Amino acid sequence: xxxxxxxxxxxxxxxxxxxxxxxxxxxxxxxxxxxxxxxxxxxxxxxxxxxxxxxxxxxxxxxxxxxxxxxxxxxxxxxxxxxxxxxxxxxxxxxxxxxxxxxxxxxxxxxxx
Amino acid sequence: xxxxxxxxxxxxxxxxxxxxxxxxxxxxxxxxxxxxxxxxxxxxxxxxxxxxxxxxxxxxxxxxxxxxxxxxxxxxxxxxxxxxxxxxxxxxxxxxxxxxxxxxxxxxxxxxxxxx
Numbered sequence: 001x002x003x004x005x006x007x008x009x010x011x012x013x014x015x016x017x018x019x020x021x022x023x024x025x026x027x028x029x030x031x032x033x034x035x036x037x038x039x040x041x042x043x044x045x046x047x048x049x050x051x052x053x054x055x056x057x058x059x060x061x062x063x064x065x066x067x068x069x070x071x072x073x074x075x076x077x078x079x080x081x082x083x084x085x086x087x088x089x090x091x092x093x094x095x096x097x098x099x100x101x102x103x104x105x106x107x108x109x110x111x112x113x
Numbered sequence: 114x115x116x117x118x119x120x121x122x123x124x125x126x127x128x129x130x131x132x133x134x135x136x137x138x139x140x141x142x143x144x145x146x147x148x149x150x151x152x153x154x155x156x157x158x159x160x161x162x163x164x165x166x167x168x169x170x171x172x173x174x175x176x177x178x179x180x181x182x183x184x185x186x187x188x189x190x191x192x193x194x195x196x197x198x199x200x201x202x203x204x205x206x207x208x209x210x211x212x213x214x215x216x217x218x219x220x221x222x223x224x225x226x227x228x229x
Contacts, residue, residue, distance in 0.1 A: 035217055045204065045220040091156065093218075099144050099163050099208075101218060103156040 002027050004094045006104035013082050014112050021077040021107045023092030029053075031097040034068065034075045039089040039106070048090075051075065082111045115139070119205050119221035127229050131193040134224045137186055138207030146218060147180055147190050148204040156204070162188065195228045202226070 003026040013019045025034065036048040049059060051068050059066050063080045079086055089108045095101040118137040126132055138145050146161040160170040162182045170180070177196070182188040192199055202223045208216035 037218075043202070044222055045206075045218075047217040047219070050217050098168070099161055100158065100169055101146065101161075102158055103148075105155045 002029075002094055002096055002100070002102050004092050004102055004104035006092055006107050008107045009105070010108045010110065012110040012112065015084060016081050018078060018080050019082050019109065019111075021079075021090050021092075021109070023075045023077065023104060025073050025075065025092070025094045027094060027096060029097045033095040035093040035095065035101070036066065036075075036077050037091045037093060037103075039091065041088070045091070048077075079109075082109075084111050084113050087111045117205055117207050117219055117221035119203075119224050121224055122222065123225045123227075125227045125229065126195055128196055129194045130228075131191065132195045132199075132226060132228075134190040134203050134205075134226070136188045136190070136205030136221060138188070138205070139219055140186065142207035142209050142216075142219070143185070144208045144216075145182060145188050146206040146208075147188070148206065150202045150204060150223070151200075159190070192226075195226075197228045200226055200228050 005024045008022055032053045034051045038046045038048055049066055056068050065078045067076045087110055089106045091106045092104040093101050117139055120135045144163050147159040149157045149159055157172055159172045160180045161168055165182045178192055180190045202225050204220050204223045206218040206220045208218050
């Protein structure tokens with residue numbers, strides 16, 4: 001069965017601090033896809049990144065970076081030099097080789113000025 | 114291009130009433146998902162369709178919930194009869210998956226349901 005665990009319920013940081021959001025997944029599929037989504041206070045869900053199970057390259061996009069490690073079944077998300085606008089709930093998601101996509105419980109990030 | 118369109122955005126109803134939520138996916142997307150979001154349970158996958166066919170409805174909580182996708186551009190989620198515990202934000206999402214399910218989900222703005 002698929003499972004996504006985001007053990008951090010809430011994180012509070014001060015602006016300009018770096019913060020890492022953890023994501024651990026479980027799946028029996030050899031082909032799968034991992035995602036991160038952002039849900040700002042306005043409520044919409046915004047796609048941030050996708051990774052497939054065959055691509056363990058880390059990725060950096062501006063202040064955001066992602067670390068995918070199959071050996072530990074983790075797909076962690078780091079925000080460098082956090083800003084108040086980064087305050088949101090962040091979800092990690094897992095899609096199996098078919099279509100089913102499940103989400104972790106989310107991590108609420110508070111960035112204080 | 115228009116995104117995923119959901120209606121109504123807000124619905125307040127009384128216990129026992131029928132509720133119908135509607136979703137128009139992005140044109141060309143062949144997979145459609147219904148999720149429910151609550152503080153207690155987070156984002157739960159209720160059901161998803163591929164090419165208008167329900168693939169997995171194991172997340173539908175009870176027989177009171179039903180979903181249909183009569184064509185590629187329209188889906189409904191119905192709750193009959195509604196109960197206060199059904200109060201939540203219901204999201205519809207669509208994606209292109211082909212045969213490999215590679216695409217990210219595009220979400221609608223959600224329908225906030227309150228059952229009194």
